[in-house]
Amino acid sequence: MAEVKVFGAWGSPFTHRVELALKLKGVEYEFIEEDVRNKSPQLLQYNPVYKKIPVLLHNGKPIAESLVILEYIDDTWEHGPSIMPKNPYDRAMARFWAKFLDEKGVSTLWKACWIPGEEHVKDKEEAQEFLQLLDNELKGKKFFGGDSFTLADIAGNFIAFWFGIIIEVVGVELMNNDKFPNLCAWIDEFNSSFKEHLPDRDQLTEVIRGRFLEASAAKS
Structure with missing residues (x-):
C-alpha cells in the first residue's frame, strides 16, 4: 500500500x-x-x-x-525546494496572493472566456483588471516571492498554463505581452522552471476543446 x-x-x-x-x-x-x-x-x-x-x-x-x-x-517533507518562505511577512504575502488567485482568478478568467451574451463585455473588463493587478505585482520580480517560487506561484498554475490553452481554443484575446509584460514574463518563467512536470499540452488542449464544444452544444 x-x-x-x-x-x-x-x-x-x-x-x-x-x-x-x-x-x-x-x-x-x-x-x-x-x-x-x-x-x-x-x-x-x-x-x-x-x-x-x-x-x-x-x-x-x-x-x-x-x-x-x-x-x-x-x-x-523538508527535502527539496521550499514552497513557503521562512520570513513571516513573506509567508503571509504568499498566502495572500495564493488565496487571491484561488478565489478570484479561475472564476474571473473562466467567465471571460466561456460566458456569452451581454455579460461577456463586462466579464472581459473584469478579467483585464484582474490581470493588470497581477502584472503590477510582478513588476521587477521573477516569481511572486521574488527570486524563488512560493505557494502563490504554484497556485497560479491555471493562469500560467491552462489559461493560455483556453484562450487559444476559445479564440478570445485577453492577454498579450504588450498589455501585461510582467505577467507574461512570469508565465514564461513558470513554464520553463516546471517544464518537465507540466501536463502534455496537446493532450490538455484536446480535453479543453472537448469541454468547450460540450458547453457550446448545451447552450445552443
Missing part, C-alpha cells in the same frame, strides 16, 4: 498543484483518477465536507483543499 495517494483528475489544475509539489519534493505517490461527475465512495469518505478533488492521503489520513495540501507537503 502506497504511503501517499492523490485522488484527483488529470486535467484539473488543482490536482496538478498537488502533483507538482510532490514531484518537486521527490515524493513517490499513487495517483487515483476520479470521475468528477461520478465521485467514488472513497473520495466522498475522505472529503465529506467539500466532496471534491484533490485529496491527499498520507498514511491513511486525508487532507483536502489544494492550498492546504501544498502547505502540508512543505511541512511534512
Whole structure:
C-alpha cells in the first residue's frame, strides 16, 4: 500500500498543484483518477465536507483543499525546494496572493472566456483588471516571492498554463505581452522552471476543446 495517494483528475489544475509539489519534493505517490461527475465512495469518505478533488492521503489520513495540501507537503517533507518562505511577512504575502488567485482568478478568467451574451463585455473588463493587478505585482520580480517560487506561484498554475490553452481554443484575446509584460514574463518563467512536470499540452488542449464544444452544444 502506497504511503501517499492523490485522488484527483488529470486535467484539473488543482490536482496538478498537488502533483507538482510532490514531484518537486521527490515524493513517490499513487495517483487515483476520479470521475468528477461520478465521485467514488472513497473520495466522498475522505472529503465529506467539500466532496471534491484533490485529496491527499498520507498514511491513511486525508487532507483536502489544494492550498492546504501544498502547505502540508512543505511541512511534512523538508527535502527539496521550499514552497513557503521562512520570513513571516513573506509567508503571509504568499498566502495572500495564493488565496487571491484561488478565489478570484479561475472564476474571473473562466467567465471571460466561456460566458456569452451581454455579460461577456463586462466579464472581459473584469478579467483585464484582474490581470493588470497581477502584472503590477510582478513588476521587477521573477516569481511572486521574488527570486524563488512560493505557494502563490504554484497556485497560479491555471493562469500560467491552462489559461493560455483556453484562450487559444476559445479564440478570445485577453492577454498579450504588450498589455501585461510582467505577467507574461512570469508565465514564461513558470513554464520553463516546471517544464518537465507540466501536463502534455496537446493532450490538455484536446480535453479543453472537448469541454468547450460540450458547453457550446448545451447552450445552443
